[in-house]
Amino acid sequence: MSVTRRGLLTMFGAGGAGAWGGPVDGLALAARGLEDESAALWQGGGRRGGAPAAAGDQPPAIKLSSNENPTGPGKAVLDAIVGQFGEAGRYPFNADPGEGKLVETIAALHRVKTNNVVLGAGSQEILKNAVWAFTNPSRHLVTASPTFENATNVARRMGHPVVEFNVDSQFRIDLEAMLTAVRGAGLVFVNNPNNPTATVHGGKTIADFVERVRRISPETVILIDEAYHEYVTDPAYETAMPIALSTPNVFVARTFSKAYGMAGMRIGYAVGSADTIKPLERLRMPFSISVFGVVAAIAALGDVKHLDAERARNTEVRAFTQKALEDLGCRCTASHTNFLFANVGRAASQFRSACAAQGILVGRDFPPFEGSHARISLGTMEEMQKATAVFRDVLRPANAAGGGIE
Amino acid sequence: MLTRRKFVQTVGAGAAGALTGSWIGARGREGSLWDLAPTLDAAQAMRVIPLSSNENPLGPGKVVLDAVQRAFGPAGATPGRYSSATGELRDVLSTYLNVRPENLTLGCGSTQILRTATHVYTERTKALVGTIPTYEESAGYAAMLGRPVRAVALDRDFRMDLDKLADASRGAGMVFYCNPNNPVATYVGAQATRDFIARVHRISPETTILVDEAYFEYVTHADHATMIPVALEDPRVVVARTFSKAYGMAGLRLGYGVGHPDAIRRMSQWDSGSGTSSLNVLALHAGIAAIGQGAAFVDAERARNTAVRNFTVKWFADRGMKSTDSHTNFIFVNTGMLAKQFRDGCAAKGVRVGRDFPPFEHAWCRISLGTMDEMKRAVAVFGEVLGKAGVIAAA
Numbered sequence: 001m002s003v004t005r006r007g008l009l010t011m012f013g014a015g016g017a018g019a020w021g022g023p024v025d026g027l028a029l030a031a032r033g034l035e036d037e038s039a040a041l042w043q044g045g046g047r048r049g050g051a052p053a054a055a056g057d058q059p060p061a062i063k064l065s066s067n068e069n070p071t072g073p074g075k076a077v078l079d080a081i082v083g084q085f086g087e088a089g090r091y092p093f094n095a096d097p098g099e100g101k102l103v104e105t106i107a108a109l110h111r112v113k114t115n116n117v118v119l120g121a122g123s124q125e126i127l128k129n130a131v132w133a134f135t136n137p138s139r140h141l142v143t144a145s146p147t148f149e150n151a152t153n154v155a156r157r158m159g160h161p162v163v164e165f166n167v168d169s170q171f172r173i174d175l176e177a178m179l180t181a182v183r184g185a186g187l188v189f190v191n192n193p194n195n196p197t198a199t200v201h202g203g204k205t206i207a208d209f210v211e212r213v214r215r216i217s218p219e220t221v222i223l224i225d226e227a228y229h230e231y232v233t234d235p236a237y238e239t240a241m242p243i244a245l246s247t248p249n250v251f252v253a254r255t256f257s258k259a260y261g262m263a264g265m266r267i268g269y270a271v272g273s274a275d276t277i278k279p280l281e282r283l284r285m286p287f288s289i290s291v292f293g294v295v296a297a298i299a300a301l302g303d304v305k306h307l308d309a310e311r312a313r314n315t316e317v318r319a320f321t322q323k324a325l326e327d328l329g330c331r332c333t334a335s336h337t338n339f340l341f342a343n344v345g346r347a348a349s350q351f352r353s354a355c356a357a358q359g360i361l362v363g364r365d366f367p368p369f370e371g372s373h374a375r376i377s378l379g380t381m382e383e384m385q386k387a388t389a390v391f392r393d394v395l396r397p398a399n400a401a402g403g404g405i406e
Numbered sequence: 407m408l409t410r411r412k413f414v415q416t417v418g419a420g421a422a423g424a425l426t427g428s429w430i431g432a433r434g435r436e437g438s439l440w441d442l443a444p445t446l447d448a449a450q451a452m453r454v455i456p457l458s459s460n461e462n463p464l465g466p467g468k469v470v471l472d473a474v475q476r477a478f479g480p481a482g483a484t485p486g487r488y489s490s491a492t493g494e495l496r497d498v499l500s501t502y503l504n505v506r507p508e509n510l511t512l513g514c515g516s517t518q519i520l521r522t523a524t525h526v527y528t529e530r531t532k533a534l535v536g537t538i539p540t541y542e543e544s545a546g547y548a549a550m551l552g553r554p555v556r557a558v559a560l561d562r563d564f565r566m567d568l569d570k571l572a573d574a575s576r577g578a579g580m581v582f583y584c585n586p587n588n589p590v591a592t593y594v595g596a597q598a599t600r601d602f603i604a605r606v607h608r609i610s611p612e613t614t615i616l617v618d619e620a621y622f623e624y625v626t627h628a629d630h631a632t633m634i635p636v637a638l639e640d641p642r643v644v645v646a647r648t649f650s651k652a653y654g655m656a657g658l659r660l661g662y663g664v665g666h667p668d669a670i671r672r673m674s675q676w677d678s679g680s681g682t683s684s685l686n687v688l689a690l691h692a693g694i695a696a697i698g699q700g701a702a703f704v705d706a707e708r709a710r711n712t713a714v715r716n717f718t719v720k721w722f723a724d725r726g727m728k729s730t731d732s733h734t735n736f737i738f739v740n741t742g743m744l745a746k747q748f749r750d751g752c753a754a755k756g757v758r759v760g761r762d763f764p765p766f767e768h769a770w771c772r773i774s775l776g777t778m779d780e781m782k783r784a785v786a787v788f789g790e791v792l793g794k795a796g797v798i799a800a801a
Contacts, residue, residue, distance in 0.1 A: 007444075054455075062486070066487070066679050068486050068487050068488065069486040070483060070484050070486065071480070071481075071483055071486065072478075072479070072483030072484060072485055072486035072487075073486060075482065077485075078478055078482050078485075081474075081478075081688070082475065084657075085465075085471050085474070086465065087465075087657050088465045088470075088471065088654070088656075088658060088692075089464065089465030089466060089654040089655065089656055089657060090456070090459070090461055090656055090657050091459050091461060091464050091650070091656040091657065092657060092659075093489070094456060094458075094459055094461070094656075095657055112581075115776060121514055121683070121684035121686075122683055122684070124683045124684075125684060127681075146655045155677075157675065169492075180438050202784060259489075261483070261485070261486035261560050262485055262486065262687060263485075263486055263487055263488045263489075264484065264485040264486065264487055264488060264489045264687030265485055265686050265687065265688070266683070266684055266685065266686045282550065283550075285514060285517060285521060285684070286543075287515070287517070287518075287519060287659065288514050288515075288659065288684055289659075289660045290657055290658050290688065290689060291658070292474075292657070292658070292686070293658030293686055296485075334589050339619075390696050393725070394687050396711075
């Protein structure tokens with residue numbers, strides 16, 4: 001599938017593009033591989049803002065559907081890009097700094113060697129290549145449901161078997177259940193925190209899981225996707241980086257698309273032992289990161305203050321939004337991300353359409369919870385103040401009618 | 407380090423008003439750049455002239471860089487969003503090329519198009535066919551996948567040998583047809599190419615032909631035409647294009663494939679919805695702006711390149727050194743000296759020329775074309791290097 005890391009299909013079609021009253025169901029478009037077209041539709045003829053065009057006098061829609069950072073990458077990054085304008089005509093291998101400098105910067109950040117790092121055009125390229133490298137028709141993928149579906153979709157497209165396990169009662173990835181299927185698996189995908197359920201597992205839980213997988217099936221590769229790492233506030237959480245570096249067949253994926261605010265730049269990376277990283281490096285598309293992406297990522301890693309501020313900003317917005325939803329009777333999972341997974345007490349599609357009619361775009365269906373839960377990405381505080389007012393409006397009639405959120 | 411190139415282009419844009427009104431420009435970036443001018447002038451004599459990667463020495467130009475900066479959005483937040491401009495770029499391209507959006511697939515450079523086509527059209531039993539030498543992305547990728555690669559020699563004029571290529575295509579998965587051909591710079595005319603495609607499909611109906619038109623905009627041949635119309639009708643022909651050459655956007659990573667909807671669908675199926683997840687938002691807006699410049703931009707860039715090419719080819723010819731018939735932004739020239747020796751000699755004097763291209767590395771060198779100013783300085787270096795070694799060029 002094309003589209004976006006983690007949010008995909010959320011864009012709900014032509015809804016914003018002049019048909020506020022009658023949105024096309026984006027999932028249907030998405031299922032046909034037309035996410036871009038749907039995006040272009042709501043983008044409305046060349047608008048360059050993050051928010052879609054509104055019909056007539058409507059204000060721009062607020063996009064809470066793709067788990068993006070609404071504030072973007074920050075001035076240090078944009079300055080770095082402008083400073084690199086003179087290199088736009090040069091191939092990345094001729095530009096200064098080159099891609100190697102980014103690898104060195106990432107390696108230094110994690111105190112590893114450069115052969116422990118592989119870059120990707122978004123972490124999607126990493127996930128795709130991991131499925132390609134480590135699964136095959138007789139070595140299956142083990143994953144969760146719902147979770148970030150990129151790996152699942154790639155495996156299915158390749159005709160490699162997929163075994164999925166529903167999340168547990170607290171919407172956490174059910175690691176115990178997954179263990180029953182890891183024997184002989186090619187790849188185990190663990191999204192921690194998990195998109196779309198927003199929950200996280202603690203460091204010890206992940207370490208135990210890895211150890212048990214290793215005991216049952218030492219050849220199985222474990223991919224721990226930490227796309228939302230920077231947003232976690234659970235004190236029990238720890239990155240799996242040290243495990244990846246000390247354990248064969250384990251690696252961690254990270255992205256610049258979330259807290260670093262660079263979803264549009266398409267840069268991700270993975271860290272693991274050199275032997276685990278090597279097959280990913282081999283499959284990598286050469287120079288998939290632009291000369292602007294290289295300097296942007298280096299600048300982003302250097303701007304620690306911006307990252308800290310983004311984490312604090314998100315935590316505040318998350319607390320505000322969660323309280324507003326829970327005041328409306330909508331229970332949220334324990335979020336450690338830049339989105340909430342909320343029980344809105346009705347079909348996600350119904351909630352989504354009603355919000356869209358008022359200019360708020362929330363996440364797509366996430367089976368098996370599409371009958372009750374919506375994924376709501378967090379915008380800025382100002383955006384969420386507007387959005388929660390809409391949520392109140394949309395949810396109240398049902399509540400008043402006793403329509404029932406438990 | 408701030409290179410001269412960076413300086414010229416950034417200031418060029420700024421002085422013209424593009425940056426000054428923006429919030430970035432307002433923080434005095436141009437001012438600091440101007441302050442560096444004396445240092446840069448001093449460094450200019452020492453700076454390396456890169457003539458090794460067939461890039462456009464002018465870069466994408468102001469219109470495109472302005473578009474990149476506008477893509478930041480008014481608050482600088484837009485790069486934080488997943489890019490949604492793929493549809494717009496596809497629309498712009500389909501209008502420009504007179505095709506339908508479903509005839510197009512976008513790629514992270516044409517690299518992605520070449521890899522995807524190679525992936526879906528070759529198999530362990532269905533070889534990739536190409537000339538030797540040619541652009542190596544497809545062959546390298548096929549080899550990595552363990553798929554057979556059949557290479558045929560060029561003709562005596564360094565053109566693709568269509569007889570040999572057609573013979574080798576029997577039962578092949580895909581023919582990689584790079585026209586003009588890198589690194590040898592030669593071009594096969596449009597009618598000869600159409601005839602070749604028909605011939606391959608007579609003798610090997612299942613074989614796909616990937617026509618790589620990376621240097622299309624630089625061709626000055628009398629019978630010059632794109633194979634896009636053929637590809638639109640024939641699901642076994644795909645045309646690859648790039649923004650890395652005439653459009654000066656090698657650093658941005660943007661290319662596209664054009665073909666029959668069945669071919670595009672097949673490629674997209676393998677490659678994550680036609681590669682859009684790999685395309686960065688700045689490249690998308692740059693591409694839209696680049697195409698928006700219309701034919702005038704391409705014509706001017708072709709004219710500029712042709713003048714530089716003629717100058718450079720003549721310089722070598724005047725010294726008895728023969729070049730192939732170039733229709734690209736580089737030349738392939740017989741210096742009579744080992745390519746490595748010539749390259750090292752030039753590098754020591756600040757001019758970087760192309761790598762070895764077997765089987766011609768004993769005497770032939772690929773030299774990308776810089777600006778006229780750069781080439782005037784480069785030929786002075788060439789003269790020193792060739793003269794110093796006392797080489798009499800091969801006739």
